[in-house]
Amino acid sequence: MSHPGSAIAGIWKEKWINLLSVFSIGVGLFILLISMLIVYNLNFFASKLQGRFSMTVYLDDGISAPDLARMQGAIRSNPAVGSVSYISKAEALAELKKSMKDSAYLFEGLDGNPLPASLDIRLKRGDATDAMVRGLAAQIKAMRGAVDVEYGAKFLDTIESVISGARSAGLAFLAALLGGVLFVCYSTVKILFYRRRDEVETLGLLGATAWFIRAPFLIEGSVLGVAGGLLASAAGYAVFDVFLAGFAGALPVFRYMQTPVYFLGLLPLAGLFIGFSGALMALGRIKF
Amino acid sequence: MVRFENVSKTYDGQQALSGVDFEAGRGELLFITGASGAGKSTLLKLIYRAIRPDEGTITVNGAAINGMGARHVPGLRRSIGVVFQDFRLLSGKTIYENVALAMRIRGAAERALKPQVMETLKMVGLRHKADCFPDTLSGGEQQRAVIARAIVAEPVLLLADEPTGNLDPDTSAGIMRIFKDINARGTTVIIATHNRDLYTGTGRRIMRLASGKIERLDVG
Numbered sequence: 287m288s289h290p291g292s293a294i295a296g297i298w299k300e301k302w303i304n305l306l307s308v309f310s311i312g313v314g315l316f317i318l319l320i321s322m323l324i325v326y327n328l329n330f331f332a333s334k335l336q337g338r339f340s341m342t343v344y345l346d347d348g349i350s351a352p353d354l355a356r357m358q359g360a361i362r363s364n365p366a367v368g369s370v371s372y373i374s375k376a377e378a379l380a381e382l383k384k385s386m387k388d389s390a391y392l393f394e395g396l397d398g399n400p401l402p403a404s405l406d407i408r409l410k411r412g413d414a415t416d417a418m419v420r421g422l423a424a425q426i427k428a429m430r431g432a433v434d435v436e437y438g439a440k441f442l443d444t445i446e447s448v449i450s451g452a453r454s455a456g457l458a459f460l461a462a463l464l465g466g467v468l469f470v471c472y473s474t475v476k477i478l479f480y481r482r483r484d485e486v487e488t489l490g491l492l493g494a495t496a497w498f499i500r501a502p503f504l505i506e507g508s509v510l511g512v513a514g515g516l517l518a519s520a521a522g523y524a525v526f527d528v529f530l531a532g533f534a535g536a537l538p539v540f541r542y543m544q545t546p547v548y549f550l551g552l553l554p555l556a557g558l559f560i561g562f563s564g565a566l567m568a569l570g571r572i573k574f
Numbered sequence: 575m576v577r578f579e580n581v582s583k584t585y586d587g588q589q590a591l592s593g594v595d596f597e598a599g600r601g602e603l604l605f606i607t608g609a610s611g612a613g614k615s616t617l618l619k620l621i622y623r624a625i626r627p628d629e630g631t632i633t634v635n636g637a638a639i640n641g642m643g644a645r646h647v648p649g650l651r652r653s654i655g656v657v658f659q660d661f662r663l664l665s666g667k668t669i670y671e672n673v674a675l676a677m678r679i680r681g682a683a684e685r686a687l688k689p690q691v692m693e694t695l696k697m698v699g700l701r702h703k704a705d706c707f708p709d710t711l712s713g714g715e716q717q718r719a720v721i722a723r724a725i726v727a728e729p730v731l732l733l734a735d736e737p738t739g740n741l742d743p744d745t746s747a748g749i750m751r752i753f754k755d756i757n758a759r760g761t762t763v764i765i766a767t768h769n770r771d772l773y774t775g776t777g778r779r780i781m782r783l784a785s786g787k788i789e790r791l792d793v794g
Contacts, residue, residue, distance in 0.1 A: 491624060493649070493654075495648045
């Protein structure tokens with residue numbers, strides 16, 4: 287019987303332990319999938335997040351017409367920008383007075399117009415990422431005639447730190463889960479190894495090399511990992527296709543949830559890697 | 575083929591072998607005898623490096639095995655066929671698989687396996703039991719299966735520890751015939767036994783052990 291044959295015979299011989307192990311690995315990898323989904327969606331939403339959908343550029347009172355035209359042209363050429371409109375000093379004051387008509391007395395005795403002219407920039411929904419907003423702001427600030435750019439940087443920072451914290455927590459949870467699944471594989475192969483220690487000892491006495499002895503156990507560990515991964519994939523498919531699709535109709539938030547199908551293909555591969563690594567760790571050094 | 579120079583071994587302070595010197599030449603059939611606890615099994619285990627000596631030098635097929643690194647031990651063991659006192663047949667494998675295992679360990683191609691395994695099983699009279707599991711065989715049949723596993727890869731040295739244990743005289747005689755055949759093909763054979771019938775009248779060297787020391791050397 288070759289190594290794969292020995293491994294299959296070994297798996298069948300200890301089928302209940304192995305079944306339990308596959309189930310545990312499957313549950314672990316399924317939780318891993320859900321965690322991956324959460325982290326993925328956080329990343330997705332973070333990339334799509336817009337601090338605000340407009341930006342205001344306050345202009346120097348002495349800005350020349352060519353500089354203003356150059357600035358408007360540069361802003362319009364940015365792919366995140368939907369429209370740019372010029373608000374003169376007079377329009378700004380009129381707008382302020384209109385919005386504060388109940389407090390009109392504040393403007394009595396006002397000498398001249400203290401408000402600067404500005405450019406009101408409307409960003410395209412869905413296309414403007416945080417990085418693009420920040421980049422555009424920096425680009426405008428560096429232009430001649432721009433005094434200040436307002437775009438809600440603080441709000442963006444807050445959202446970013448919340449998402450970053452959630453992402454770190456998610457990744458730490460992923461690592462802990464991977465460790466847990468690895469431990470299941472490690473323990474299972476360790477148990478199988480001890481249950482067959484007489485056989486292992488005999489193989490050693492007959493002159494088998496360490497890798498000859500390890501091979502069936504490594505195959506077994508890998509098979510358990512892949513089987514657990516397939517189980518988790520099947521459960522994941524059910525969640526993606528049935529559960530989320532069903533909920534999308536009822537709760538709009540699920541409509542925007544990203545469910546990358548390639549995650550399902552990654553799970554058996556992750557299972558293979560974890561199963562093999564766990565088995566390798568469990569076997570350690572073979573003593574002669 | 576095998577040389578012991580002043581070899582001693584203790585187990586938890588109990589002297590198992592003490593200052594043993596002997597040499598088994600290439601192609602020799604040597605008997606090691608003595609009462610239970612005389613050190614026969616210890617001597618064989620030292621040869622296939624299941625244990626290490628406390629003192630002395632052991633040379634097998636020209637290589638000093640005392641300081642041999644762990645990665646060279648499998649190679650040493652593959653050059654030796656061992657008939658274990660406790661058989662060590664794998665219960666989950668058929669007799670064919672048990673015997674073929676010794677070939678697979680030596681990296682034999684699957685194609686070459688079957689003819690050689692079946693030929694060896696025929697030699698020990700177990701061809702018809704190839705598909706049986708060890709537990710379904712009698713003591714004598716299991717013993718012959720172990721011999722088949724030990725000789726299938728044609729080792730240069732064959733060690734047998736009490737190969738006729740509790741077997742009846744006819745079966746023992748049959749097993750002895752197998753050892754003589756193997757020896758006649760040039761394999762060095764060392765048999766540890768307390769069964770006088772096995773070596774009496776063979777005309778071969780007999781090394782008698784008592785309390786871990788060589789008591790005397792005879793010819794059977």
